[in-house]
Amino acid sequence: MKILATALCYNERPYIEEMVNFFKEQGCSLFILDNMSNDGTYEWLIKNNIPTARIDTKESFHLEILQKELNKHLSLINPDWIVYTGVDGYYHFPSTIKEEIILADSLGHNIIQTFHYSVYNTGEERKLPLNSTYFYSSKDRDLQMIAKYQKGKTEIVADAIKVVNPNVYISTGYFVNYGMCKSKKEREITYARRIKAWEKGLIKGWGTHYKPAQLKNWKWNSNKLIDIRETPEYDKNVKWCQPSKKVTIIIPTMYFHNSEMEIMLDRYEDCPYIEKVLIINNTNDTFVYFKHSKVFTFNVGHNIFVNPAWKIGVLLANTKKIALVNDDIIIKGDLNKVFEQVFDISLKNTVIGPSVSCYKNKGLYEGDIIIEKTISPKMNYGFGVFMFMEKDTFLSIKIPKELKVWYGDMLFFRKLTTYNFKGVEIITEFGGTSRKINLDEFPQKEKEIYKHEIKL
Numbered sequence: 001m002k003i004l005a006t007a008l009c010y011n012e013r014p015y016i017e018e019m020v021n022f023f024k025e026q027g028c029s030l031f032i033l034d035n036m037s038n039d040g041t042y043e044w045l046i047k048n049n050i051p052t053a054r055i056d057t058k059e060s061f062h063l064e065i066l067q068k069e070l071n072k073h074l075s076l077i078n079p080d081w082i083v084y085t086g087v088d089g090y091y092h093f094p095s096t097i098k099e100e101i102i103l104a105d106s107l108g109h110n111i112i113q114t115f116h117y118s119v120y121n122t123g124e125e126r127k128l129p130l131n132s133t134y135f136y137s138s139k140d141r142d143l144q145m146i147a148k149y150q151k152g153k154t155e156i157v158a159d160a161i162k163v164v165n166p167n168v169y170i171s172t173g174y175f176v177n178y179g180m181c182k183s184k185k186e187r188e189i190t191y192a193r194r195i196k197a198w199e200k201g202l203i204k205g206w207g208t209h210y211k212p213a214q215l216k217n218w219k220w221n222s223n224k225l226i227d228i229r230e231t232p233e234y235d236k237n238v239k240w241c242q243p244s245k246k247v248t249i250i251i252p253t254m255y256f257h258n259s260e261m262e263i264m265l266d267r268y269e270d271c272p273y274i275e276k277v278l279i280i281n282n283t284n285d286t287f288v289y290f291k292h293s294k295v296f297t298f299n300v301g302h303n304i305f306v307n308p309a310w311k312i313g314v315l316l317a318n319t320k321k322i323a324l325v326n327d328d329i330i331i332k333g334d335l336n337k338v339f340e341q342v343f344d345i346s347l348k349n350t351v352i353g354p355s356v357s358c359y360k361n362k363g364l365y366e367g368d369i370i371i372e373k374t375i376s377p378k379m380n381y382g383f384g385v386f387m388f389m390e391k392d393t394f395l396s397i398k399i400p401k402e403l404k405v406w407y408g409d410m411l412f413f414r415k416l417t418t419y420n421f422k423g424v425e426i427i428t429e430f431g432g433t434s435r436k437i438n439l440d441e442f443p444q445k446e447k448e449i450y451k452h453e454i455k456l
Contacts, residue, residue: 034055278298
């Protein structure tokens with residue numbers, strides 16, 4: 001998937017490098033339309049091989065002309081998704097921009113809506129980067145500036161992207177505009193260029209915020225603004241960290257009210273190593289879970305089956321480590337000790353699942369938890385009901401979209417370094433869900449896809 005972050009720029013040399021690095025780290029390629037910068041911005045872009053074009057609007061910040069030219073270039077590039085931003089604009093999501101787009105795209109959406117904050121200079125000592133120096137902000141209207149691109153049908157207009165038949169994904173992420181944190185001199189130049197654009201016919205409503213900002217001498221009172229670090233959006237998307245000993249549990253289900261899951265949710269709630277439990281609801285019904293603070297539900301709206309549900313859960317997870325767990329298991333033994341031992345193993349390109357002894361040695365769960373590297377190339381019985389791995393490891397294994405029900409766990413086993421844990425007892429009814437719904441069409445078809453994937 002080609003994700004293109006695109007922006008207009010004029011004399012952004014102090015800021016352009018930070019912005020380019022940020023969007024690259026977020027999984028985006030870039031295209032910048034330069035408006036005849038004369039401070040070295042254009043030269044830096046060329047030197048660093050950033051795709052760039054130039055347009056001369058005679059020293060006017062004429063957004064209509066600039067965006068018309070930008071849309072022409074987008075048509076030539078023809079990306080899968082576009083991310084509209086400014087050199088002083090940053091997006092924050094629970095994970096990366098790329099993963100947020102993959103999530104929205106996998107659910108059939110073609111545009112992403114975000115919260116929107118504008119951050120202001122309130123007299124802070126001037127230093128870069130802007131997003132580590134300035135925090136006082138106002139919450140503005142939500143934006144739709146990330147969209148699936150369709151040549152001839154998608155265009156950037158003002159601070160929005162227009163698409164045909166929009167299907168909006170409401171994100172918990174947000175966009176931050178740091179433009180008003182720049183120096184008085186920079187702001188006066190931008191305002192003068194916007195006045196020239198109005199004189200040349202630009203809609204007068206585009207840029208009306210410059211005049212009251214000038215009256216404030218480009219400096220705001222922090223007491224009348226919001227500290228962005230104290231907002232719910234910051235807490236959800238930036239403040240969280242990825243501690244080495246925290247894990248997200250991901251449980252696809254079609255049966256919320258089974259006794260096994262209720263028992264285990266109580267135990268997950270009490271486990272200090274579990275950051276969050278994500279239940280991916282594969283039914284047609286909407287369900288909200290209130291009993292436990294760590295449990296969150298994501299209502300898909302229909303049955304997308306287990307392998308795609310895993311992927312949605314992984315994209316929503318905000319820890320480096322994840323566990324893919326069946327909804328109908330009961331674990332007898334010390335769950336905390338399992339996590340302690342798992343975290344002693346490097347999970348990079350690794351998957352850990354239960355040993356067959358967890359199912360066959362009834363009552364043997366009072367001793368130590370042991371983790372051993374597997375020997376057999378064949379996946380053992382019960383390996384896939386509780387699998388640990390890193391989020392990045394999961395995403396590195398491209399499960400074919402045709403594999404919906406079977407063989408996802410076997411792909412992990414065949415393509416990754418594998419370990420077993422033992423020392424607990426796991427009680428489960430294997431194949432309970434598959435017997436309750438009609439899956440006759442899947443086994444043979446998916447077997448052939450799996451065999452091709454591992455070159456059997």
